[in-house]
Amino acid sequence: MRMEPDSTAVRTAMWRALHVLIDKPPHVLDDTLSLQIAGVDDDDWQTRPDMDPERTGPNRSSIVARARVTEDTVTSSGVQQYVVLGAGLDTFAQRDKRTVRVFEVDAPATQAWKRERLDDLGLLVPERLRLVPVDFEAGESWLDKVVAAGLDPAIPTVVSMLGVTMYLTREAISATLRAAASLAAGSVMVFSYSRPIEMAPPEIRPILEGAAKGAAASGHPWLSLLTPDEAASLARDAGFGDVHTETSADLHNRYFADRHDGLSPIGGEDLVIATVGGG
Numbered sequence: 001m002r003m004e005p006d007s008t009a010v011r012t013a014m015w016r017a018l019h020v021l022i023d024k025p026p027h028v029l030d031d032t033l034s035l036q037i038a039g040v041d042d043d044d045w046q047t048r049p050d051m052d053p054e055r056t057g058p059n060r061s062s063i064v065a066r067a068r069v070t071e072d073t074v075t076s077s078g079v080q081q082y083v084v085l086g087a088g089l090d091t092f093a094q095r096d097k098r099t100v101r102v103f104e105v106d107a108p109a110t111q112a113w114k115r116e117r118l119d120d121l122g123l124l125v126p127e128r129l130r131l132v133p134v135d136f137e138a139g140e141s142w143l144d145k146v147v148a149a150g151l152d153p154a155i156p157t158v159v160s161m162l163g164v165t166m167y168l169t170r171e172a173i174s175a176t177l178r179a180a181a182s183l184a185a186g187s188v189m190v191f192s193y194s195r196p197i198e199m200a201p202p203e204i205r206p207i208l209e210g211a212a213k214g215a216a217a218s219g220h221p222w223l224s225l226l227t228p229d230e231a232a233s234l235a236r237d238a239g240f241g242d243v244h245t246e247t248s249a250d251l252h253n254r255y256f257a258d259r260h261d262g263l264s265p266i267g268g269e270d271l272v273i274a275t276v277g278g279g
Ligand SMILES: C[S@@+](CC[C@H](N)C(=O)[O-])C[C@H]1O[C@@H](n2cnc3c(N)ncnc32)[C@H](O)[C@@H]1O
Pocket: 006, 008, 009, 012, 013, 085, 086, 087, 088, 089, 090, 105, 106, 107, 110, 134, 135, 136, 137, 161, 162, 163, 164, 167, 168
């Protein structure tokens, strides 16, 4: 049977590459490797409706901004371990020039597909990257599995979960956060969430409504849309000390304020950055 990756993971990988290919520098994130992993080797993909340069600008900006904040957090925190929950076609392990050990966690089918692609491309870097299959909705502990794969729970770790919470039930989100909050003091969790569509600026709502319909039609319905208060509460209830929300407007101010091409993540995902033992 031919393995297929999660279609939402492929789409976000394409948006990361599209940013480099069509947006003017400076690029918020420089990742075209994801396109190679996706196996896209012609230009036809850029004509897909969900790659429309104008209409999907907010999605593209949001995806690169959330990845950039997270990767900067890994770098600035000086941790030696990074867990990427719902990694999809993430390429941090291949792009990072240091020695951070990366544990990518994803649903078994998508991850088996990615393992084969990385192997084909000679990008598996086993001494730096461990691929750990887990279904967050199946009651499995991602933490037990990454520890079995070599993570040291006694030292600080950065954990990310980007573009994933909307596809999970609240119970599964809480369980993944509780596990992260049980890591060593100083560990940091970064996760993104989408707000209920009615909270978005009016001009963004049709894009989000289209995205929600597309997600449901492709078998990946949005299950959890969160307000900023709900997202922060989920993190506090999971046991994190310091909990900080970074809105899409904050991300705009951080990375897009000096641009003159209208590119902006406003109305896209917000982030929660939560620290173990802070507060
Ligand atoms: C939109 S993609 C995001 C990928 C990547 N984090 C990024 O930002 O490009 C969502 C990812 O979450 C994973 N995912 C969704 N539901 C999951 C579940 N129940 N268990 C494990 N992974 C899941 C998908 O396989 C996919 O790789």
